[in-house]
Amino acid sequence: xxxxxxxxxxxxxxxxxxxxxxxxxxxxxxxxxxxxxxxxxxxxxxxxxxxxxxxxxxxxxxxxxxxxxxxxxxxxxxxxxxxxxxxxxxxxxxxxxxxxxxxxxxxxxxxxxxxxxxxxxxxxxxxxxxxxxxxxxxxxxxxxxxxxxxxxxxxxxxxxxxxxxxxxxxxxxxxxxxxxxxxxxxxxxxxxxxxxxxxxxxxxxxxxxxxxxxxxxxxxxxxxxxxxxxxxxxxxxxxxxxxxxxxxxxxxxxxxxxxxxxxxxxxxxxxxxxxxxxxxxxxxxxxxxxxxxxxxxxxxxxxxxxxxxxxxxxxxxxxxxxxxxxxxxxxxxxxxxxxxxxxxxxxxxxxxxxxxxxxxxxxxxxxxxxxxxxxxxxxxxxxxxxxxxxxxxxxxxxxxxxxxxxxxx
Numbered sequence: 001x002x003x004x005x006x007x008x009x010x011x012x013x014x015x016x017x018x019x020x021x022x023x024x025x026x027x028x029x030x031x032x033x034x035x036x037x038x039x040x041x042x043x044x045x046x047x048x049x050x051x052x053x054x055x056x057x058x059x060x061x062x063x064x065x066x067x068x069x070x071x072x073x074x075x076x077x078x079x080x081x082x083x084x085x086x087x088x089x090x091x092x093x094x095x096x097x098x099x100x101x102x103x104x105x106x107x108x109x110x111x112x113x114x115x116x117x118x119x120x121x122x123x124x125x126x127x128x129x130x131x132x133x134x135x136x137x138x139x140x141x142x143x144x145x146x147x148x149x150x151x152x153x154x155x156x157x158x159x160x161x162x163x164x165x166x167x168x169x170x171x172x173x174x175x176x177x178x179x180x181x182x183x184x185x186x187x188x189x190x191x192x193x194x195x196x197x198x199x200x201x202x203x204x205x206x207x208x209x210x211x212x213x214x215x216x217x218x219x220x221x222x223x224x225x226x227x228x229x230x231x232x233x234x235x236x237x238x239x240x241x242x243x244x245x246x247x248x249x250x251x252x253x254x255x256x257x258x259x260x261x262x263x264x265x266x267x268x269x270x271x272x273x274x275x276x277x278x279x280x281x282x283x284x285x286x287x288x289x290x291x292x293x294x295x296x297x298x299x300x301x302x303x304x305x306x307x308x309x310x311x312x313x314x315x316x317x318x319x320x321x322x323x324x325x326x327x328x329x330x331x332x333x334x335x336x337x338x339x340x341x342x343x344x345x346x347x348x349x350x351x352x353x354x355x356x357x358x359x360x361x362x363x364x365x366x367x368x369x370x371x372x373x374x375x376x377x378x379x380x381x382x383x384x385x386x387x388x389x390x391x392x393x394x395x396x397x398x399x400x401x402x403x404x405x406x407x408x409x
Contacts, residue, residue: 006188011162011176020152020173024143026218032140032207033394034160036327037133037196038336039096040344044126049106050116059086060103063093068100072107094317095195099131124337131194132327136160138207148219150230157204159188164201164267164374168208169230190332197314198370201267202321202377206395209263209378213254213385222251223262223382224275235297236264239273242356243295247275254386259290261383263375268367270298274379276351280387282406285399287323289349289380294372295356299363311355311372318376320345324396 021027047060056078062068065085072083090097106119121129137158143151152173157165162178181188196202216226224244231237240262243249252258259278264271277291292315301307324343328335336342355372381392390405 005182006159006179007182009178009180011165011178012167013175015152015173017152017154017173017175021143023145023151025146026215027141027143028211028214028218029141030139030207030211030214030393032138032203032210034136034138034203034206035395036135036193036329037321037325038127038130038327038342039092039094039196040126040325040339040342041090041092041094041096043091044121044123045097045102045129046118046120047103047106048116048118049103049110051110051114055082055084056107056110057084057086058103058107059088060100060106061090061093061097062087062100062103063090063095063097064100067098068103071100071104075104076107076111094197095199096130098195099129099192101129123339127327127334127337127342129192131192133196133202133321134160134189134193134200136200136203138203140207140211142211142215144215144219148221148226148229150215155208160203161200162204163199164204164265165208166266168233168236168264168266169212169227170232171230191329191334197317198267198374201265201370201374202318205263205265205374206377206381209265209375210381210391210393213261213378213382214391217254217385220253223254223386224249225251227262227264233271235271236266236273238358239271239295239297240264242358243273243275243293246295246354246356247291247293249275254382255389256386259383259387261379261381261386263379263382265371265375265378267371267374268369270296270366270368270371272296272371272375274375276379276383278380278383278387280384280402282388285402285406287380287384287397287399287402289319289323289351289383291352291354292376292379293354293356295358296368296371297358297360298368298371299360299366301357301360301368302365304357307357307368308355310369311357312353314370314372315353315376316345316350318373319349319380322377322380322396323349324398326396326398
């Protein structure tokens with residue numbers, strides 16, 4: 001393992017952490033781990049390039065057509081009016097087709113050969129060239145008083161992003177810091193990393209919402225009640241009330257044995273709340289997600305059908321990073337190179353999915369393509385705890401890791 005020097009940036013600091021800790025009846029110190037995750041679009045990167053009458057035209061599956069055009073101009077020494085990029089339907093991107101190596105490669109070969117060139121990456125090449133969701137470590141120290149109020153929140157992000165790192169809850173003493181690689185130091189990530197749907201918010205929401213659940217259980221409070229007690233944000237309170245009503249939620253102190261979890265989050269200006277029900281096979285460690293309900297406040301919803309489809313897609317994709325997706329590597333060598341080794345969601349995994357879009361016609365519209373994915377890891381982890389009393393601090397929650405956690409109950 002390569003150790004890299006890092007710089008520490010204070011993202012937010014309010015109140016006094018030490019003073020807040022003195023007010024606490026119970027203090028909790030936890031560490032959360034998130035792995036490298038691939039994009040695994042069903043359509044791999046592809047491009048068609050044609051040089052005709054001194055002009056290069058490239059049809060490419062890319063989320064960055066202007067970046068691709070500039071790349072071709074730079075690599076081939078061509079003027080802007082000599083390069084045209086056309087983007088057909090991308091076939092899935094999720095942030096992974098922001099890069100455009102295949103388009104530049106096809107253009108180079110087309111220029112060299114004088115022939116139209118069609119380039120399609122193999123699945124192995126797709127993994128090899130991917131810009132993975134970066135692995136990260138989150139360290140959280142927090143505490144509650146005798147009434148169940150959170151008095152301090154010390155949150156540290158190591159080598160992943162801070163999107164979604166906001167505390168969200170009403171806490172008087174907060175410190176949030178980001179530890180990032182120093183310029184010129186040994187690389188933390190030995191291969192390409194980049195945006196992966198709601199970049200890094202999945203990591204931060206997982207750490208925050210599991211930590212909140214840890215405190216709720218220690219306080220002997222229902223996890224939904226604990227959240228509402230420590231929230232003042234009307235958007236999040238509205239989402240919690242809506243999702244509880246849709247789910248038919250019955251309060252209970254975890255672990256209740258029912259397998260029901262709660263989590264909230266915020267992304268792209270929108271707010272979400274989830275409730276999930278799971279079953280856990282204690283002999284095999286297999287987790288079956290039976291049902292997920294999600295309420296989303298995205299301001300004025302212009303296209304309810306489109307927003308609903310995005311929410312359902314987010315929940316489905318979220319089950320992958322929650323239960324199976326992980327890129328294995330040794331040093332800088334990628335070991336996961338095929339779909340038999342990298343587990344994306346299957347139809348057989350899908351639970352009953354219910355969605356609610358809050359009626360907010362008098363508020364400006366907000367993003368709806370990513371918020372519903374961010375809390376899936378947390379809500380399933382919390383449901384596993386409610387079912388078994390086993391707490392998981394690392395993604396994905398594979399059967400092996402569930403069995404390991406069960407040994408500690």
